[in-house]
Amino acid sequence: MATAISTAKSGKVHSISRSEARRRVAERIAAVLFSTLGAIWLGANLIKSPAQFFQAAIGGLSNGALYALIALGYTIVYGIIELINFAHGDLFMLGGVFSAYFISVWFGQTKSSPKAWLIFVVCLFLVMAFTASINVAIERFAYRRLRRAPKLAPLITAVGMSFILQFVGLTWNGSGPKNWNSVLPGGAIDISGVKIYYVTLILFAVTIPLLLLLTFIVSKTRQGKAMRATAQDQDAARLMGIDVNRTISFTFAIGGALAGAAGLLYVETIGTTSYNLGYQLGLIAFTSAVLGGIGNLSGAVLGAVLIGLIQGLNDGLPIGLGQQWSQTVVFSILIMLMVFKPAGILGKQVIEKV
């Protein structure tokens, strides 16, 4: 940094490089300070009560897995058409309501049983198809026409779509929250005082393959190639013979399907549905995507796991601010990060934008 200042010739360049240097120093100091404080906090808790620490971490990771599924929907849609799809959280909510009704009302399952597990699996596929179709339809009828319009028009349309989906949820689920019994096995594995619930394991068993499948689709398949090309330059993609409309529809389908899976998992692990569920979780998932660097797939997962962990640890650790401060902590970290690293954690070295 010192060399950058001394080699700069004109006064203007000089001042730019100095402020840039200052910014970098500030960034580094903030990063060191943060990591040190975080490490002290985690270390103190780990020493005080290791079991509680791991318990909270597992809780945090399972939150993170759910957020990741939703965050990916925001980030792939942003990656391909640079639209923040505000209706995405509500799509997750509808996925949850659909799953709850499918399992507990239409098939009347309220207890864990082999039959209920089968219905859970069937529901996973159906809810993914359900939310994927809604997302594709939203793109087809609302966003597609606005693709060449000023950026604000599709954004406001997305906000409007969010309200429409919430209204559907309100009509379907009622105005208050509803509680549902999980049909997944209720026990837990106990590893020296740390309980790993079966539902948590099932959550990971569904989420991780979905994330791997997504990575495979984007990086290895023909459809993924089309997505990456479309994300970088739509007209150039057309000139390669790529059907851009179909590629965008496919992207919305994938994002929607992940939101549906998240909805089912939420209902089966947390057990509540309400029409405004998508607002809160959607906001957290969106934050995860931004934290990781919006448009970046690994960034969305990283951001989601980080936020999930911070929440889980803050909620569950003996030395901490406690649950009532969780959201405040998460969003304070987001704001700090945005100040020092506006492009998000992985935003700078974006390798693949989709």
Next chain:
Amino acid sequence: MSALLEVSNLKVAYGKILAVKGISLTVAKGEIVTLIGSNGAGKSTTLRTISGLLHPKAGEITFKGEKISGREGHEIVAKGICQSPEGRRIFPRMTVAENLDLGAFLRNDKAAIAEDQENVLVLFPRLRERLYQRAGTLSGGEQQMLAVGRAMMGRPELLLLDEPSMGLAPVLVELIFDTISKIREMGTTILLVEQNALAALDVADRAYVLESGLITMSGDAKELLRNDEVAKAYLGG
């Protein structure tokens, strides 16, 4: 000679403003035809319309006797028309190899694709050195080679080249025009849009001069090269 591409009475508008005001042109199999004219004459608009990125307001485009105007971009590529667009439009965050591979997106004849990639790399040895480098890090000239090479990867019957010499150093301009002749020798028909009228007329068989959305002159490229008006307007005296 039967026309491979036939554009008749084409009108293209941006909103209410007509950019192409009713032009007709033909390209026969095996020819190099160039469309010259100054900035804003409607050259790129014409190519973009042929490629289906824009839709005509009036008129018709036929390719091998089949109407293609109004079709979508990807359908037109499938018919055998590829374009190296103005401003290169390579995929900056992909490698050179991935860019070339995308040029062959609609093909699945793996062996022939590999063969075509080899042909491109023989034409542009610089690309071979940069094969696994991200395209965004290439120099302007290298990006232009990539854009032309990528369009060739579609193994088109008709290759549309939009300003392939723009912004290039003279030695690279020469290389690009040499390559255009070589591509034709390989059996590809070319419609070339250029501001560098001298080089374009030199390489082409026939030419059209486009002015404010209308064709004002057309004919044998070498005759136009000797034409006074063309010389005054486009060849610097």
